[in-house]
Amino acid sequence: MNLLNRLIEQAKNPNGIIGSFMLNIMNTAHTEMNKWAFEKMKISGNAVMLDIGCGGGKAIQLMSKINTYGKIYGIDYSEQAVKDSIRANKTDVATGKVYVQQASVTDIPFPENEFDIITAFQTHYFWSDLENGIKEVFRVLKSEGSFLIIAEKYKINYHMKSYKTKEELEQLFKKSGFNKVEFYENVNKKWICMKGFKIDKV
Template identity: 80%
Template sequence: MNLLNKLIEQAKNPNGILGSFMLRIMNSAHIEMNKWALEKIKVREESVMLDVGCGGGKTLQLLSNMNTYGKLYGIDYSEQAVKDSIRANKVDVETGKVHIEQASVTDIPFPENSFDIITAFQTHYFWSDLENSVKEVFRVLKQEGCFFIIAEVYKINYHMKAYKTKEDMEQLFKKTGFNTVEFYVNPNKKWICIKGIR
């Protein structure tokens, strides 16, 4: 396996020391994009939020700052990401405001209608079954809840075989049952934010 493939594998499923290093890089590399995207998210007091693919936990920190009285949950497929994310959110985890566990987006361990807001930062292009993953997100989202996918456009183009276009994603969201789908692209067209309202 060449170095690029090793790094992609670590980005997809971080593990060990290299995985932890990769999570730290991702935390700092994505901060500006994350802040841009979070401006699109209207958080009400006491919102219940889920970050899918919470990685190194930086997005959970930002969401926690926006959501003083709410509850936040993070899931990640990677055991290493869960450990690093818990460490990054130590205080909020200890107070019970933030709960992080190892789980897959294809089988989210929460009942229907659990969340007001669900975010997926730089992760959906790694999902093995995008259609069923979006259905699973829809299942745990409350009525009128919002689902946000945020990603760098070049990573979508690099990693995804299907659902690369705005039209494809809109069709997928509508087919799943979302009432409204909105798209935001930053001025230099490097980042995209897709918002689905149930």
């Protein structure tokens, strides 16, 4: 396995010292994009939120600052990511505001209609089964809730064989049950945020 493939594998499923190092790099590198994406969210002060593929826990830190009295959950396929995310949010974990566990997006360990907002930062292109992952997200999302995928466009183009375009992703969201879909791009068009809404039909 060459160096590039090793780095990609560590980004996908961080483990050990190298994995922890990668998580620290990603925490720093993604901060500005994450802040930009949070501008697209309407977060109440007591929302129940889930971050899928929580990595090193930086997005959860940002959520906690905005979501003053709510609950924030994180899941990640990587055991190392869970450890690092808990460490990065140790105060909130200690008080019970934040809870992080190892889990897969294709089998989210929560009941139906549990979360107001669900996020996936720089992770959906690594999911083993995107279609079932989106369906699972829809299942655990509350009515009137929203799900946001945030990513750098070049990573989508590099890693994904399908669902690269806005049209393909919108079709997938609507097939999974989302009634309304919105897209945002930053000024230089390097980042994309896709927001799906679960709205009860009248």
